[in-house]
Amino acid sequence: MNVGVVVFPGSNCDHDCDYAATLAGANTRFIWHKEGSVGNVDAIILPGGFSYGDYLRCGAIAKNSPVMADVIRFASEGRPVIGICNGFQILLESGLLPGALMCNNTLRFLCRNTSLRVETTRTPFTRKYRQSQVINVPVAHHDGSYYADEHTLQYLDAHDMVVFRYQDNPNGSLGDIAGICNEKGNVLGMMPHPERVVSPELGGTDGAPLFESLLEYVVSL
Amino acid sequence: MSAQEKTVSVELAMEFGLSREEYDKILQIMGRTPTLTELGIFSVMWSEHCSYKSSRIHLKGFPTEAPWVVQGPGENAGVIDIGDDECVAFKIESHNHPSFIEPLQGAATGVGGILRDVFTMGARPIAAMNSLRFGELDNPKNRYLFSGVVKGIGWYGNCFGVPTVGGEVYFDDQYSTNPLVNAFALGYVKKDKIFLGRADGVGNPVMYVGAKTGRDGIHGATMASADFDENSEEKRPTVQVGDPFTEKLLLEACLELMQTDHIIGIQDMGAAGLTSSSFEMADRAGMGIEMWLDNIPCREEGMTPYEMMLSESQERMLMVVRQGSEDAVKAIFAKWDLDAEVVGRVTDDGRMRIIWQGQTMADLEIKPLVEAAPIYDRPYKRGAYLDEVQSFDFNTIHAPADLSDTLLRLLGSPTIASKEWVYQQYDHQVRTNTVILPGSDAALVRIKGGKKGVAMTTDCNSRFCYLNPYEGGKATVAEGARNIACSGAKPLAISDCLNFGNPQKPETMYQFVECVRGIKDACRELNIPVISGNVSLYNETSGKGAVYPTPTVSTVGLIEDIDLRLTQDFKQAGDHIFLLGA
Amino acid sequence: MLARVYVTLKNGVLDPQGKAILGSLQDLGFEDASDVRVGKYIEVQVDATSASAAKERVAQMCQKLLANTVIENYRIEVTEES
Amino acid sequence: MLARVYVTLKNGVLDPQGKAILGSLQDLGFEDASDVRVGKYIEVQVDATSASAAKERVAQMCQKLLANTVIENYRIEVTEES
Ligand SMILES: Nc1ncnc2c1ncn2[C@@H]1O[C@H](COP(=O)(O)OP(=O)(O)O)[C@@H](O)[C@H]1O
Numbered sequence: 001m002n003v004g005v006v007v008f009p010g011s012n013c014d015h016d017c018d019y020a021a022t023l024a025g026a027n028t029r030f031i032w033h034k035e036g037s038v039g040n041v042d043a044i045i046l047p048g049g050f051s052y053g054d055y056l057r058c059g060a061i062a063k064n065s066p067v068m069a070d071v072i073r074f075a076s077e078g079r080p081v082i083g084i085c086n087g088f089q090i091l092l093e094s095g096l097l098p099g100a101l102m103c104n105n106t107l108r109f110l111c112r113n114t115s116l117r118v119e120t121t122r123t124p125f126t127r128k129y130r131q132s133q134v135i136n137v138p139v140a141h142h143d144g145s146y147y148a149d150e151h152t153l154q155y156l157d158a159h160d161m162v163v164f165r166y167q168d169n170p171n172g173s174l175g176d177i178a179g180i181c182n183e184k185g186n187v188l189g190m191m192p193h194p195e196r197v198v199s200p201e202l203g204g205t206d207g208a209p210l211f212e213s214l215l216e217y218v219v220s221l
Numbered sequence: 222m223s224a225q226e227k228t229v230s231v232e233l234a235m236e237f238g239l240s241r242e243e244y245d246k247i248l249q250i251m252g253r254t255p256t257l258t259e260l261g262i263f264s265v266m267w268s269e270h271c272s273y274k275s276s277r278i279h280l281k282g283f284p285t286e287a288p289w290v291v292q293g294p295g296e297n298a299g300v301i302d303i304g305d306d307e308c309v310a311f312k313i314e315s316h317n318h319p320s321f322i323e324p325l326q327g328a329a330t331g332v333g334g335i336l337r338d339v340f341t342m343g344a345r346p347i348a349a350m351n352s353l354r355f356g357e358l359d360n361p362k363n364r365y366l367f368s369g370v371v372k373g374i375g376w377y378g379n380c381f382g383v384p385t386v387g388g389e390v391y392f393d394d395q396y397s398t399n400p401l402v403n404a405f406a407l408g409y410v411k412k413d414k415i416f417l418g419r420a421d422g423v424g425n426p427v428m429y430v431g432a433k434t435g436r437d438g439i440h441g442a443t444m445a446s447a448d449f450d451e452n453s454e455e456k457r458p459t460v461q462v463g464d465p466f467t468e469k470l471l472l473e474a475c476l477e478l479m480q481t482d483h484i485i486g487i488q489d490m491g492a493a494g495l496t497s498s499s500f501e502m503a504d505r506a507g508m509g510i511e512m513w514l515d516n517i518p519c520r521e522e523g524m525t526p527y528e529m530m531l532s533e534s535q536e537r538m539l540m541v542v543r544q545g546s547e548d549a550v551k552a553i554f555a556k557w558d559l560d561a562e563v564v565g566r567v568t569d570d571g572r573m574r575i576i577w578q579g580q581t582m583a584d585l586e587i588k589p590l591v592e593a594a595p596i597y598d599r600p601y602k603r604g605a606y607l608d609e610v611q612s613f614d615f616n617t618i619h620a621p622a623d624l625s626d627t628l629l630r631l632l633g634s635p636t637i638a639s640k641e642w643v644y645q646q647y648d649h650q651v652r653t654n655t656v657i658l659p660g661s662d663a664a665l666v667r668i669k670g671g672k673k674g675v676a677m678t679t680d681c682n683s684r685f686c687y688l689n690p691y692e693g694g695k696a697t698v699a700e701g702a703r704n705i706a707c708s709g710a711k712p713l714a715i716s717d718c719l720n721f722g723n724p725q726k727p728e729t730m731y732q733f734v735e736c737v738r739g740i741k742d743a744c745r746e747l748n749i750p751v752i753s754g755n756v757s758l759y760n761e762t763s764g765k766g767a768v769y770p771t772p773t774v775s776t777v778g779l780i781e782d783i784d785l786r787l788t789q790d791f792k793q794a795g796d797h798i799f800l801l802g803a
Numbered sequence: 804m805l806a807r808v809y810v811t812l813k814n815g816v817l818d819p820q821g822k823a824i825l826g827s828l829q830d831l832g833f834e835d836a837s838d839v840r841v842g843k844y845i846e847v848q849v850d851a852t853s854a855s856a857a858k859e860r861v862a863q864m865c866q867k868l869l870a871n872t873v874i875e876n877y878r879i880e881v882t883e884e885s
Numbered sequence: 886m887l888a889r890v891y892v893t894l895k896n897g898v899l900d901p902q903g904k905a906i907l908g909s910l911q912d913l914g915f916e917d918a919s920d921v922r923v924g925k926y927i928e929v930q931v932d933a934t935s936a937s938a939a940k941e942r943v944a945q946m947c948q949k950l951l952a953n954t955v956i957e958n959y960r961i962e963v964t965e966e967s
Pocket of ligand 1: 270271280283293294295296297298299312314338491492717718719751752753754755756
């Protein structure tokens with residue numbers, strides 16, 4: 001499996017995503033944001049960090065990067081795209097997922113472990129988890145409070161689009177939402193960092209099945 | 222400041238922070254009256270901050286050598302060998318005065334500066350720490366400073382993408398008129414990829430890279446060398462603003478460039494900006510530089526040579542590259558949307574010539590400016606307070622009736638209480654190397670690709686240093702070594718940041734001298750060399766007393782196998798508990 | 804020409820920052836403050852032949868970048884000064 | 886009464902945010918944009934008997950909290966609407 005990790009100026013979890021995907025057995029390559037095409041990859045990761053310094057709004061400037069048009073094309077073909085933290089913010093800004101992420105209700109950056117419930121295993125990223133499994137994955141963000149209007153929240157529920165919910169909502173997200181996918185399930189955005197818990201030295205391995213799911217999915221195609 | 226219209230005189234020199242004697246010495250060195258730009262250069266180069274004029278003679282005698290020391294004091298950061306041709310570069314530095322004026326930006330730019338110190342060495346920053354001191358939190362001003370500083374450190378480090386893995390915070394009203402903000406960074410570098418701040422090779426181009434120059438922080442270095450007084454507010458417009466995003470780009474561009482063989486030498490433009498970076502690079506190589514100010518990328522209109530030379534705008538570097546490499550360098554920086562301009566060339570006459578609009582604005586011999594900087598052996602005297610505090614009779618204290626209550630009160634005091642509120646605002650896991658998270662004795666960061674890990678801690682019991690400066694200095698080093706050892710690692714080297722009050726007061730100078738003596742003795746005894754550091758004096762507001770003597774020490778150690786690491790928490794019921802030591 | 808852009812949160816979107824500021828103001832003794840909403844104020848210098856052309860252009864900038872219309876509204880004022 | 890507060894960076898203070906936005910606008914083809922500065926826009930509802938009293942009060946709030954006067958300036962407009 002070839003995984004492309006998109007690097008925006010200011011991305012800083014790009015190497016961590018590369019590390020986690022490689023550990024799961026993928027071949028990875030970095031895709032510079034100025035490239036017009038994502039090239040020959042089977043899945044795309046938009047990593048965390050502070051693209052463009054998070055200036056204006058998190059993800060707002062990155063959504064206009066040259067590579068994003070091709071990421072949108074790739075996603076519309078039903079192929080897997082995951083945005084983690086800043087990557088989630090970019091997916092929302094670019095309209096690939098509904099809603100918005102706002103400043104944490106604590107108004108502070110928050111780096112700590114959270115406990116998540118897996119709400120659906122139908123996506124290419126969650127098939128190796130059990131339905132309703134509770135996993136520990138850290139968050140590290142300032143703007144992670146998920147917002148969508150009532151109508152959208154109902155739509156998400158009705159279409160099985162909520163993928164992870166916080167058990168201990170750390171930031172004021174509506175519906176305790178930590179991660180959502182699109183209708184098809186091939187585009188996932190989540191605030192917590194699964195790539196940070198993929199080996200025991202790092203304090204946990206609950207993030208590993210996400211990358212392994214992706215590999216299994218791609219190989220099964 | 223309309224410094225341009227000012228005529229150079231002893232009064233102006235004093236306004237710039239020089240003494241009458243120092244001005245006479247300048248006249249003697251130059252054989253003429255300096256130009257305004259020249260006077261500005263002298264004033265920052267001879268400030269306490271850049272010249273270490275009050276501390277230098279006492280810093281001599283720090284043990285600085287060991288088989289594993291690759292670079293000792295004197296460069297942007299010190300470097301030690303951790304085996305297999307792998308090295309770590311690290312340093313701690315103060316940003317006390319800027320943080321007092323504007324806590325968020327002051328602390329943020331402190332982090333930015335120390336990160337640059339590390340990556341100019343060719344090392345990718347893999348960990349940061351900080352050591353903080355504030356007045357008690359019942360005062361809203363102190364809460365404002367504390368929360369602003371923490372936010373600033375978090376903002377800059379998180380955005381840059383370095384994990385902030387440790388630090389310390391103390392609260393004591395002794396710091397309410399001058400908080401302390403010390404920032405530490407550690408980077409990883411292969412032994413054959415270390416870069417130094419040297420301007421070698423006659424004719425080689427001098428290049429300016431990074432952000433544009435504005436009027437930020439002019440006279441910041443001299444500000445860091447003076448007491449605060451009621452008028453300090455007026456110095457506010459000189460506050461520098463940080464841009465961690467640009468710094469992240471600068472890091473990536475520099476590291477990419479360092480994979481090529483275009484660079485000869487590189488240095489961060491920190492305190493005293495273009496001035497100290499160019500003088501120090503030329504001095505280390507025994508060379509001269511001709512600098513063309515018309516080529517300096519400026520952010521504002523109408524900047525004068527004086528302002529360009531003294532600006533402390535952030536996220537800038539000065540480099541010397543090989544002749545013919547200019548375009549290749551520019552191409553790499555253009556990829557990262559950064560400026561890179563040729564602003565001068567290396568000469569062999571040992572002089573700094575600064576040219577602007579066809580005129581020579583400054584023409585100075587470098588050696589005397591750097592090496593004939595004043596050195597003071599300031600008088601010191603044991604403070605009378607010491608007799609009083611040391612003769613304290615502990616028998617006058619009676620055990621409290623309710624020990625549980627006392628314990629709860631102790632645990633509830635901000636200095637002892639959990640620091641989670643602080644470190645949860647720092648991304649301490651980015652780069653997926655942090656194997657001991659904040660909250661234990663020392664942080665531990667693994668080196669990917671093997672089993673090794675680097676442990677680090679920053680410590681200082683400043684109340685102890687106040688009660689007995691010599692023993693306090695010793696204890697500080699010992700505490701750091703213990704923290705490293707308790708994590709399973711072997712302490713290898715330290716970087717120190719010596720925060721004291723006004724050195725012109727003999728009692729303060731005594732604290733300095735004695736703390737330093739204590740550090741030296743402990744380092745020698747434990748065979749832990751000092752490989753980098755920083756001195757911050759004048760940490761007091763006039764009339765309101767100085768901070769406690771605070772010689773912060775950052776200790777770095779090595780563990781060969783991270784699976785053998787130890788953390789401080791009790792692991793399971795039934796385990797035995799031992800008390801070790803005297 | 805100078806365009807002033809005011810970006811504000813839509814009605815009904817919670818504004819934690821505004822709420823926190825209101826809380827601090829009241830703690831500071833400003834009990835006469837009863838509501839605070841925080842938005843962005845952006846000044847854009849734009850080359851245009853008329854104020855209406857400038858406004859048009861800046862509206863496009865808002866749509867594409869300056870505002871997130873899922874949660875924000877924007878308002879533009881153009882002055883001839885530069 | 887509604888007070889509108891505009892908080893802007895002082896002249897000469899680096900505005901990294903404005904710089905990044907300008908770069909992005911130009912990449913998007915808005916070459917007619919030549920400068921961007923970003924500030925805050927704050928609406929404060931305040932109880933006061935007159936517009937001038939309200940303005941006075943909000944100025945105190947700016948000094949104490951809403952603006953960081955080390956690097957920022959502020960401007961206040963009061964309207965009688967509420
Ligand atoms: N207390 C100290 N202990 C050891 N080395 C020191 C100490 N203070 C300063 N140094 C060394 O002196 C050199 C100059 O320090 P400094 O002026 O702070 O560097 P910079 O150019 O980054 O501002 C550095 O190499 C530093 O490591």
